[in-house]
Amino acid sequence: MELHNQINYWAVLICGVIGTGIGAFWYSHMFLGKVWVAALDKSEEEWRTDFKPAKTYFISFLSQLLMAFILALIMSYVGVTTPEEGIKVAFMAALGFIATSMTINFLFEGKTFQQFVIDAGYHFIVLLINGIILGAWSA
Numbered sequence: 001m002e003l004h005n006q007i008n009y010w011a012v013l014i015c016g017v018i019g020t021g022i023g024a025f026w027y028s029h030m031f032l033g034k035v036w037v038a039a040l041d042k043s044e045e046e047w048r049t050d051f052k053p054a055k056t057y058f059i060s061f062l063s064q065l066l067m068a069f070i071l072a073l074i075m076s077y078v079g080v081t082t083p084e085e086g087i088k089v090a091f092m093a094a095l096g097f098i099a100t101s102m103t104i105n106f107l108f109e110g111k112t113f114q115q116f117v118i119d120a121g122y123h124f125i126v127l128l129i130n131g132i133i134l135g136a137w138s139a
Contacts, residue, residue: 006068006076011137015068018133019126020061026122041116068130075134086135087128094127 018108027033037047080086099120106116 003059006138007072008137010135011134012065012068013027014074015071015130015133015136016050016061016065018129019064019068021066022126023060023122024057026118032118036112036118037116039112047079047106064126066072068125071127072128072134075131075138080135081138083132083135084139086133088131089135090127090131093131094124098127 025031027036037044040047041070042050046137071090075086075089075094077087080089089115102116102120106113
């Protein structure tokens with residue numbers, strides 16, 4: 001089964017860039033950053049001391065690329081060719097993989113529900129946008 005030739009790598013790259021950009025905005029003080037930091041049970045100064053921007057954004061970008069690539073593989077495997085089909089597959093992936101794994105982490109790590117909603121919401125939104133882009137820009 002050869003699926004790599006059915007993937008639009010430009011679309012995967014765009015998804016990686018957009019996902020990273022959404023994350024930068026999502027966790028910024030302009031949107032949910034202040035609420036998120038307050039829910040961390042750390043002071044802003046403690047959080048900033050531990051935060052390594054170059055490393056964090058680089059690894060986040062690579063993770064976004066991998067997530068978009070795997071979603072593109074799944075979409076290629078099931079024959080997605082439209083944004084509507086793409087968002088349906090992305091929704092199922094978000095519900096089946098992101099929501100479930102983040103729920104387990106939430107329970108074992110003792111995070112607040114607020115942290116869970118902010119973090120899971122970010123990944124859910126990004127995956128849905130990826131589904132739209134990959135479905136619209138299928139190879």
